[in-house]
Amino acid sequence: MNEMLTARDLLPLLPELLLGGGAMLMLMVGAFSGERSANVVNGWSIVILVVVAGFLLSLPAGKYVLFGGSFVVDDYARFLKFLTLIGSAGALVLSLDYLNAEKQQKFEYGALFLLSTLGMLMLISAGDLIALYLGLELMSLALYVLAASNRDQVKSTEAGLKYFVLGALSSGMLLYGASLIYGFTGTVSFTGIAKATASGANIGLVFGLVFLFVGFCFKISAVPFHMWTPDVYEGSPTPVTAFFAAAPKVAAIAIFVRATIVAFPGITHEWQQIVVFVSIASMVLGSFAAIGQKNIKRLMAYSSIGHMGFALVGLAAGTADGVQGVLVYMAIYVAMTLGTFAVILSMRRDGVLVENISDLAGLSRTHPAMAFFLAMLLFSLAGIPPLAGFFAKFYVFLAAVQAGLYMLAVIGVLASVVGAYYYLMIIKIMYFDEPARAFERMPGLLRLVLGISGVINLLFFAYPAPLLGAATVAAKSLF
């Protein structure tokens, strides 16, 4: 009760304060200069995201705990916050051309991106169940609005509504689980819960844990709580889908890992079973259900379900190596996703965005560079060496094998073989089918994103040290 906060103590909170202040400033700019300021606001929102990422890196190293343990800044949080900010900024860069082409300029778009990202940062830093819930709601509420932001289109409205109703349900489950955990341990803080569960679990706590996991699994769209993903991905405006696939997944995985590792180290056996099941189910469903898809956004939805399954393999291991695997996986996943969506957003004919996989036919002859980069990204998503996606899978499987989860690793490898089928199918369509009509010229910003993402994917094997080193340090800070 007698904690005195000084401005200096708030320094670790600076990225969040900047982001919140920036979002409100952008809203003010938009509100006073009207709809025509949309491009300015969205552009400045990117600048704010990048500046915040810069501040994040310049913060003094070490672990900071603020507000009685509710807000934790450690190397783990820094790594994932940086990744989230990059994901958000990338998705916003992808949005600019789209919004102009579709006449969807709204200044609230950028502000909602910022507020949602703020929620993600708060989620990543959450040190207790209340901060977790508040961060999650701030993130999700802005996402629901963004999903429905093309309000004159039935599909977009439907996506927003579906996401909102199911998201509210999952929040309810998460809260129920949180209240059970609080009831059985007498505290909401992760470290407190860890102390209370050090001697083992009682049945009520396991119930709470299961409900908490239901909420997390919904947010990362892991099977069996993935039903919303294909519909929401298909219906939302495409750059918003790119945002969904990149940033919120990172934040949700971050809190999933933090909550499990920090709060429940005493009952590893109990949560490990759940994570293993969810992981296997997601990998298998993501691989098989994607095969029949015709729409590339739906395909990306199933692909992301599968990828979340692979990332959870690292968590299932429950070791520092496993967490490091998850971090590397998420970093490479964000890079691959943004690149792929840069291509999806440039599939435009006669001013209309097309979304069918068959529209990509013969891309190698009409747009050779684009086809090459997309092929590399798809090989990477499938996990074929020496591309980045292979290393992502390699580290999580390695951790699983070291932790003795041979079964999980074998099923994972098999699932990724099945998954390779549909990625290779697209490459076959691009390279060997009769060309369809050419797309319009790819906008410069999309080229930039695709180029960066492609280079990261191609050259990761040559210089993996920075990412691996940062991920190792970040993972160690949790244990």
Added chain:
Amino acid sequence: MIAALFFYLFAGICVASAFMVIAARNPVHSVLYLILAFVNASGLFVMMGAEFLAMILIVVYVGAVAVLFLFVVMMLDVDFASLKQGVLQYLPIGLLIGGIFLAELVLVVGTWAIVPSVTAAITAPIPTNMPNTEALGLVLYTRYVYFFQAAGLILLVAMVGAIVLTLRHKERVKRQDIPTQNARTPAMSIEVVKVRTGQGLGSNL
């Protein structure tokens, strides 16, 4: 003695008006009974020493929620008579759910009474030497300022979201224009019309 008297007064009116909420034929009366129930419940809270909760109940529930209900009831033309038609049909299932709730309440209160040690599980003790408004005030903007601000941001997003999704700039909507309003004179807005007996205004306007 006097406390018991007031307890029975508040509790009695509360239960009776709660019953009237579902029994009243006119939905507006239902809402008014609901307000009465809230006010009495807040009286009960005051007697228990939870004065902050009592004030919040008045401010939030009576001041905002009930008034919102009243607006909805008055603005939407809901035919409550037809809504109430299946009451007898659904009575058994309603009684069943009511019975389950009652049983759960008894279980919760029963645990409290049978095992008083459960209160020991509370890690943050309730301060006894100060009124609870003061106790809340001491922590709300210090220990819990982060949560407070986060909740504020969530409400901001909710407001922005509602505006983004519903506000449309229509061309033909009449908007308030304060300078024009202030510049109006009686001569511009009042017209004296001679109304002929038995013919009304219709033909003159």
